[in-house]
Amino acid sequence: MMEAQNWQLSNPILGLAVVGATFLLFYIVGFISNRKSASAKDLYIGGGNVGAFTNGLAMASTYMSLATFLGITALILKLQVPFIMLWIQLILAIPLITIIYGTSLRRMGAFSPTHFIRDRYGVTASIIAALFMILVSVMYALGQMIGIAITFETLLGIPYLTGLFVFGLLIVGYITIGGMAGATNNAAIQMVIIALMFIIPLGAIMKAIGASGWYFPPLFYADMVPAMLESLPTFFDYQFSPKWYFSIIPALTIGALGLPHLAMRVYTASSLKSARSAMVWFAFILGLVFSATYAMGFVGVFATTTEGLVISEGDADKLTIILNLVYNPEWVTALVIAGAISAGLSTLSGNLLAIGALISQDIIATLKPNIPQRLSLRIGFIAIFAGGLVSILLAIEPPAFLVVSILWAFGLAGVTNAPLIIVGVWWKEANKFGAIAASVVGGAVYIIVSPFVFPSIVLTGHGVTDGMGLSGAMLAVPISFILLIVVSYITNRMPSLQRRLTKQSDIELIERIHGWRDIKTYRYNSTLGAGVTVVVSAVVAIWALMPWGM
């Protein structure tokens, strides 16, 4: 039992039955929830009336991708504690989105972050931003699609392409039918499934290994620490320099602020108060499952170093499933697989809804603003479906990276969108020239220094660090902030460009989305604040260019 082997359910029918039952549930919920979708507003933000608890759960499950079950534990196996430290701060996404710009954009009534960019910076900047957002969302959706097909292939023995097309289309179908209302209710249900199917089986695994804290797996595994330290004394080592830990902030903390499918969850809230309560639920449930994930990674490393469990390099992604196959009865593993699929589904539905909103609202409706409501809604459904189809087709020849590509996409969102939204909400001087320069140049720098385009032009040469976009974002995110502020400041003072700027409507928009009914010149107009941001950004960018010593 303890040798390298082909990890698969011996009874795939069992797995299929459980997964089939969950799919049926999601279809029914999607259908019931979305019967009343009459407008694009209903389709994309669920009519803007989702309650705090449902929304908090939905936020958490939209965020928690298939990586929770498949990728993270593998990277804990590989990188150990540094990866856990990297993952912890991902919980900041929704709280920071909410306090920095989410409530403002909710007040504005935006469908997507790009919707704000259009009103704030005009059509050109918003289309550039929307194209980058679509790229980010497609990369994200692709990762989920591939992961789901691989799960079916390796665990249930369904050929990759069959699984991809059959389940891909089933998934895209239910998201299209359900719209945001369906996706939100389903995501809340999926969050419960994810939490139960991850944590309870983990408790059973810990009990089988002999851990006394099996009744609360997320935190009670201290009695395994001495054995771990004995067989793998380096497990808890930080390994990397403070610079590596710092680079997580621009890459992933700021990166998450640019992810459209997360921000859209804030806009579905029924009120600003409800959005703020949702972030409390989000933090609680996400912290619970994240902590359980670290425990699962810990148990995996523990089992391989002290219990003689052998997991080949190629099977590292399947750690969670393998632990269940080894220590739990098969029907439990079938439930865990359903949990993993739920995790992939909730993220995928968020991605596809974002793609749909970006294509139909931020590109088509921007170029052709006078489309009737019925046609706009129909285009919305088609765009969601098309986005799903594209991710299925792209997944036929999948790129080799799963989790890494998703984290790299965080950085791209952080470079091309987050600065535009953050500075745009808080500084009246930001204008379209600055926004376009920041998005285009910042995005180009980030792509050039990634290992995927010019493998020789990288900042650290440490594969995972460059591949996750940590080093690239530490350079490109500050460049993007600097360009946005400096270019805006200069162009605002060039008389020849005044005709092409929309200062008055920008000012009115900013006052309005912060809740003011009058206009005051002193508000959101701090040159000092902008200057400090430029100086801090410059220091970070220069630091990123200095040797990493890795």
Add this chain to the structure above:
Amino acid sequence: MKAYKKEVQFTIWMTAAFILVGNVGLIFSVFPVDAMLFGFPVMYIVPILMGWFGVFILTIVAGKIGNRIDDEIDSENDALGVSSEVKDV
């Protein structure tokens, strides 16, 4: 003026607090600690606890203050005597 200042200061300080609480690993990478807590190395368990309960507590605080600042902005608006038709939905 008062509500505006509060809003800006709240956002800056709250953002800083969230980033700090979510990145305790960064602090330990600069100032390593060789001690145990609840049976785990401090440098392992404290970032995890802060990244869960610390962030959770901050969201409660941020929600309460955010709601209060909204109310103050509203009352400054009302003091202006502007009609309330553009009140947020």
